[in-house]
Amino acid sequence: MQPWILGLTGGIGSGKSAAASHFARLGVHQVDADQVARWVVEPGRPALARIVDRFGEAILHADGRLDRAALRARIFQTPEERQWLEQLLHPLIRTEMRHALEQARSPYAILVSPLLVESEQQRRMVERILVIDVPEALQLQRTMQRDSVPEQQVRAILQAQAAREERLRHAHDVLVNDRDLAWLHGEVERLHELYLRLHARPQGHSQ
Structure with a gap:
């Protein structure tokens, strides 16, 4: 079941x-939406490449990871940019959450x-x-x-x-x-x- x-x-x-x-x-078994949201923008994930294409490498830390504070500053200044980011990330996050929930073996x-x-x-x-x-x-x-x-x-x-x-x-x-x-x-x-x-x-x- x-x-x-x-x-x-x-x-x-x-x-x-x-x-x-x-x-x-x-x-x-549990899935944390915040952890999934962080995972989809890890280095090597397609979403991060799209974000860098849009906002430039200034939104990356020196180690190539996403600088969340820099990205937040950009998107909260411009509603259109925030909407673009949500349209990119939200479907990816939902897909990953569904996949992770399907792995459950608990009742x-x-x-x-x-x-x-x-x-x-x-x-x-x-x-x-x-x-x-x-x-x-x-x-x-x-x-x-x-x-x-x-x-x-x-x-x-x-x-x-x-x-x-x-x-x-x-x-x-x-x-x-x-x-x-x-x-x-x-x-x-x-x-x-x-x-x-x-x-x-x-x-x-x-x-």
Whole structure:
């Protein structure tokens, strides 16, 4: 039986990565959209050559890897350039994500993506959505401590992400991560048991 796909998402500082890591320890195959996005522009990949053709070698580090900060500066100045980049990368990223999810041998697999709610194409790839939720004050506190960045910078990131209410509107399951790590692990294990039972139902959850 093909595994069914769970989408896991949450805002910055929500503990999404910690939750995903514990699912992985429980043996659940997962694909991280951010890692896939980095992989498709690795040296030697066709997408990087196209990007260099468009923007020049100034957007490369000395070792030939993509200078993400330089590229971001270019595309955010010009909406047309950002659109060109998205049209190049998004189909490649979706193809790689699908291929990686197809390798799953666990009863269900997880697509971890901070932009799951914002991307209709990514939402179509999953059958159930788990949102790791946290009060905004805690998001700010955790992110400022973790990244050593000022509050206004974290608020700017929050503004760019989907509103908390929008994420919750799409959620089938919500894990409120406002306690310690042991509690988070317990909640992940509880949800894991639920997801295994969903897979075991006679009608199944197949792709």
